[in-house]
Amino acid sequence: MPQYSEEILIEALSRFFKPHPRVSVGPGDDATLVTETIGREIVVSVDSQREGVHFNFDILDLKGVGHRALASALSDLAAMGAEPLTFLVDLEVSENFTPDQGRELYEGFYDLGRDFYISPSGGNVSVGSKLGLSITVVGEVPRDRGLKRQGAKEGDRVFVTGDLGRTLGGFKVLTNQDVASKVSDDSKSALREKFKRPWPRIKEVQAILRECTPSSLIDISDGLGKDLCHIATASEIEIHVQEEKLPIHAAVYELTKHINQSSWQICVASGEEYEIAFTLPEDQVERLNALELSVPITEIGEVKLGFKPAVVLHKRDGEHSNIHTMGFDHLLSRSGSSKG
Amino acid sequence: MPQYSEEILIEALSRFFKPHPRVSVGPGDDATLVTETIGREIVVSVDSQREGVHFNFDILDLKGVGHRALASALSDLAAMGAEPLTFLVDLEVSENFTPDQGRELYEGFYDLGRDFYISPSGGNVSVGSKLGLSITVVGEVPRDRGLKRQGAKEGDRVFVTGDLGRTLGGFKVLTNQDVASKVSDDSKSALREKFKRPWPRIKEVQAILRECTPSSLIDISDGLGKDLCHIATASEIEIHVQEEKLPIHAAVYELTKHINQSSWQICVASGEEYEIAFTLPEDQVERLNALELSVPITEIGEVKLGFKPAVVLHKRDGEHSNIHTMGFDHLLSRSGSSKG
Numbered sequence: 001m002p003q004y005s006e007e008i009l010i011e012a013l014s015r016f017f018k019p020h021p022r023v024s025v026g027p028g029d030d031a032t033l034v035t036e037t038i039g040r041e042i043v044v045s046v047d048s049q050r051e052g053v054h055f056n057f058d059i060l061d062l063k064g065v066g067h068r069a070l071a072s073a074l075s076d077l078a079a080m081g082a083e084p085l086t087f088l089v090d091l092e093v094s095e096n097f098t099p100d101q102g103r104e105l106y107e108g109f110y111d112l113g114r115d116f117y118i119s120p121s122g123g124n125v126s127v128g129s130k131l132g133l134s135i136t137v138v139g140e141v142p143r144d145r146g147l148k149r150q151g152a153k154e155g156d157r158v159f160v161t162g163d164l165g166r167t168l169g170g171f172k173v174l175t176n177q178d179v180a181s182k183v184s185d186d187s188k189s190a191l192r193e194k195f196k197r198p199w200p201r202i203k204e205v206q207a208i209l210r211e212c213t214p215s216s217l218i219d220i221s222d223g224l225g226k227d228l229c230h231i232a233t234a235s236e237i238e239i240h241v242q243e244e245k246l247p248i249h250a251a252v253y254e255l256t257k258h259i260n261q262s263s264w265q266i267c268v269a270s271g272e273e274y275e276i277a278f279t280l281p282e283d284q285v286e287r288l289n290a291l292e293l294s295v296p297i298t299e300i301g302e303v304k305l306g307f308k309p310a311v312v313l314h315k316r317d318g319e320h321s322n323i324h325t326m327g328f329d330h331l332l333s334r335s336g337s338s339k340g
Numbered sequence: 341m342p343q344y345s346e347e348i349l350i351e352a353l354s355r356f357f358k359p360h361p362r363v364s365v366g367p368g369d370d371a372t373l374v375t376e377t378i379g380r381e382i383v384v385s386v387d388s389q390r391e392g393v394h395f396n397f398d399i400l401d402l403k404g405v406g407h408r409a410l411a412s413a414l415s416d417l418a419a420m421g422a423e424p425l426t427f428l429v430d431l432e433v434s435e436n437f438t439p440d441q442g443r444e445l446y447e448g449f450y451d452l453g454r455d456f457y458i459s460p461s462g463g464n465v466s467v468g469s470k471l472g473l474s475i476t477v478v479g480e481v482p483r484d485r486g487l488k489r490q491g492a493k494e495g496d497r498v499f500v501t502g503d504l505g506r507t508l509g510g511f512k513v514l515t516n517q518d519v520a521s522k523v524s525d526d527s528k529s530a531l532r533e534k535f536k537r538p539w540p541r542i543k544e545v546q547a548i549l550r551e552c553t554p555s556s557l558i559d560i561s562d563g564l565g566k567d568l569c570h571i572a573t574a575s576e577i578e579i580h581v582q583e584e585k586l587p588i589h590a591a592v593y594e595l596t597k598h599i600n601q602s603s604w605q606i607c608v609a610s611g612e613e614y615e616i617a618f619t620l621p622e623d624q625v626e627r628l629n630a631l632e633l634s635v636p637i638t639e640i641g642e643v644k645l646g647f648k649p650a651v652v653l654h655k656r657d658g659e660h661s662n663i664h665t666m667g668f669d670h671l672l673s674r675s676g677s678s679k680g
Contacts, residue, residue: 033420033486034382042374042382046430046464046476053468080373090386090430090474124386124474128393134430134464134474136386146373 023086023121032121034085034138041146043139045076051130059174062101064196065131066108068272072221073135074116074200075274079219081147081209082139084116084202089123092132105133116202145209147217150234152279156215156303158239159288161201161276162295164224165252165263168270170195172259182258187251194249198274204293205276211287217278223271223327228311231279232324238306239279241323243315247298268313269326279303363426363461372461374425374478381486383479385416391470399514402441404536405471406448408612412561413475414456414540415614419559421487421549422479424456424542429463432472445473456542485549487557490574492619496555496643498579499628501541501616502635504564505592505603508610510535512599522598527591534589538614544633545616551627557618563611563667568651571619572664578646579619581663583655587638608653609666619643 023034034042049055049069060068070087077084089109093102106120113119141147170191173180180188201219208214216231228239248267256263280288288297301314311324363374374382389395389409400408410427417424429449433442446460453459481487510531513520520528541559548554556571568579588607596603620628628637641654651664 032384033481034384038378042478044372044374044384044428044476044478045462046386046428046474048430048432048464048466048474050432050466050468053466088384088386088476090388092388092390092472122385124388126388126390126393128390128472129469132432132468132472134386134388136384136428136476138382138384141373 023119032086032088032138039143040140041143043077043080043082043141043146044136045073045080046134046136047073047076048132048134050132059171060196062104063108063111065133066105067112067197068108069133069135070109070112070137071198071200071274072272073137074112074202075198075219075221077137077139078200078202078205078274078276079147079217080139080141081145081205081217082141082202083206084118084137084139086118086121086138087113088136088138089120090134090136091123091125092128092130093125094130095127097127097131112199115199147205147209147214147278148234149216149218149231152216152231152235152237152239152303153281154237154303154305156279156281157285157299158228158241158277158279158301158303159297159299160220160224160247160278161204161293161297162273163247163249163252164220164273164275165267165270166191166194166249167198167273168266169249169252169255172255179255179258183251183255187254190249190251191255194273198272200274201276201295204295204297207291207293208278208288208297211291212280212284214278214280217276220273220275220277221271223269224273224277225268225311225313225323225326226271227277227327229309229324231277232309232311235279235303236309238304238310238312239301240304240312240314241301243313245298245300247296247300264313264315265326268323271327363459372426372428372478379483380480381483383417383420383422383481383486384476385413385420386474386476387413387416388472388474390472399511400536402444403448403451405473406445407452407537408448409473409475410449410452410477411538411540411614412612413477414452414542415538415559415561417477417479418540418542418545418614418616419487419557420479420481421485421545421557422481422542423546424458424477424479426458426461426478427453428476428478429460430474430476431463431465432468432470433465434470435467437467437471445471452539455539487545487549487554487618488574489556489558489571492556492571492575492577492579492643493621494577494643494645496619496621497625497639498568498581498617498619498641498643499637499639500560500564500587500618501544501633501637502613503587503589503592504560504613504615505607505610506531506534506589507538507613508606509589509592509595512595519595519598523591523595527594530589530591531595534613538612540614541616541635544635544637547631547633548618548628548637551631552620552624554618554620557616560613560615560617561611563609564613564617565608565651565653565663565666566611567617567667569649569664571617572649572651575619575643576649578644578650578652579641580644580652580654581641583653585638585640587636587640604653604655605666608663611667
């Protein structure tokens with residue numbers, strides 16, 4: 001049983017953050033107040049990470065746990081085209097959790113949060129058996145500009161930010177010594193980095209929105225197959241993806257020489273990537289390509305009419321695969337979790 | 341392992357709710373959108389309830405778990421003077437959790453939520469070992485009218501809504517057969533009712549705010565002693581409470597004939613009451629007393645200057661007790677949880 005009170009823990013954790021100027025009441029009161037927003041909508045999302053379900057300490061340290069939990073929640077704001085304002089942390093700790101461990105966890109929040117000028121403005125601590133974090137993020141978006149999953153139209157092009165597959169690849173090299181021993185150090189490092197420190201594409205989406213109007217947009221948390229299926233279902237269209245266009249990292253190609261899965265399978269099934277997939281009317285593609293961003297944006301396919309929602313992968317060998325179920329479903333797979 | 345997907349669960353759970361008109365994007369997208377608020381501040385709070393920590397199924401059914409979890413979160417909005425708009429549910433379920441159980445849980449949300457015209461607008465499901473709920477509530481308050489813990493001044497009177505002590509009393513009769521057998525059925529029923537179905541004082545606070553301006557306000561989640569101490573600390577004053585003025589329910593008096601604690605001890609230490617304690621300048625007391633509310637409001641003491649924050653109970657026998665530590669500290673007691 002901890003020999004300190006929750007006040008000491010929260011005090012220790014809050015000390016190295018500066019509040020966002022829009023947050024008028026933060027830690028230490030009953031709730032968080034975010035000041036008035038004219039012409040804007042408030043965006044709220046919640047995401048959780050639990051020891052033994054979403055992570056374990058064999059493959060991630062406390063700082064990494066904090067980083068990934070916040071990244072996951074922020075990615076939902078990116079998926080709405082929102083900019084973050086603040087976040088709240090509902091923390092479940094084990095009996096022997098120490099303030100030092102709390103600080104390590106919060107360092108993960110800090111490293112990521114400072115890039116977006118945000119800090120925790122409230123929360124909750126309870127003692128349970130394992131570490132669990134439920135993170136509520138609050139952001140804002142110009143009125144009626146919130147990006148949704150519905151809206152993709154026939155002829156729209158499909159894009160994705162960054163590269164795909166390294167999260168699942170990183171998980172494999174972190175959990176399978178035999179595989180890890182066969183992969184080069186550079187590739188292992190590239191795979192692990194994406195698994196341990198994904199970066200939500202808040203800024204990239206903002207940059208895209210300054211020049212373009214995506215017809216639908218989602219973050220890749222479940223896996224490209226399942227997440228494109230969310231767009232296909234909400235928009236009532238088919239999405240067709242070309243295998244040769246998928247932005248697969250070289251490290252994933254190297255990894256798949258040593259495992260019984262192809263690179264496209266890893267790419268399509270890899271969840272918690274926190275890249276962004278979106279559809280764009282064809283007449284905006286030139287403007288998109290003229291953007292200079294810190295990560296590449298790759299056209300991977302197009303939107304077609306269809307009798308029922310589908311995501312079809314056209315493979316190099318001329319075959320095609322239905323990939324709409326490829327990715328996580330937490331209740332079935334016991335890995336990852338799902339938005340509602 | 342459940343034989344259904346999270347989509348089926350979420351679909352089942354969302355079906356019997358109507359969205360609040362201010363919620364423009366709700367379940368089924370990446371985040372919740374709340375439309376523009378001119379002259380208002382958005383209030384966000386998170387609270388959790390975990391099986392084995394905050395409740396167990398010996399004393400509470402699933403509907404009761406849902407009710408109490410949402411009541412607890414809404415009470416934080418009441419404590420800011422806010423009106424609720426919507427809520428998000430981060431749900432951890434065990435492997436054998438069924439959609440029917442989900443519906444029972446959500447019935448508890450429904451019974452309480454419809455009184456405030458709110459419904460769940462998003463969330464998250466993950467599979468763990470036990471049931472856990474982390475509820476994020478979103479509300480609003482007129483700009484600069486958010487009620488804080490600081491602001492109590494010398495001479496202010498101290499008030500509390502409803503009655504106190506039945507939550508802890510209810511817990512005792514629910515967990516101790518011997519005690520329960522000695523208490524009358526009417527009293528047992530009154531004690532259990534408050535434990536199982538506390539009602540957040542959203543409407544009462546709104547009614548108070550229409551006529552009065554409390555100098556500080558808090559909800560009683562930790563216990564009267566600790567929560568008044570939060571006001572005393574934030575406001576840098578002493579609070580003096582008179583035992584004979586405490587609004588203790590007759591059932592609590594009956595209970596304490598059979599246990600080794602006095603009625604004032606139960607009253608002061610009872611957490612999760614979700615009543616409201618507040619301080620009011622003396623010149624507003626008449627206006628407050630003229631209000632007609634559905635629950636009584638009782639003056640229990642006054643604010644005094646002091647060298648350091650304190651909460652002092654003046655007892656009937658002429659003695660006084662420092663009660664500022666009476667209540668829950670979750671990390672120390674393993675019962676209840678604490679806000680940060």
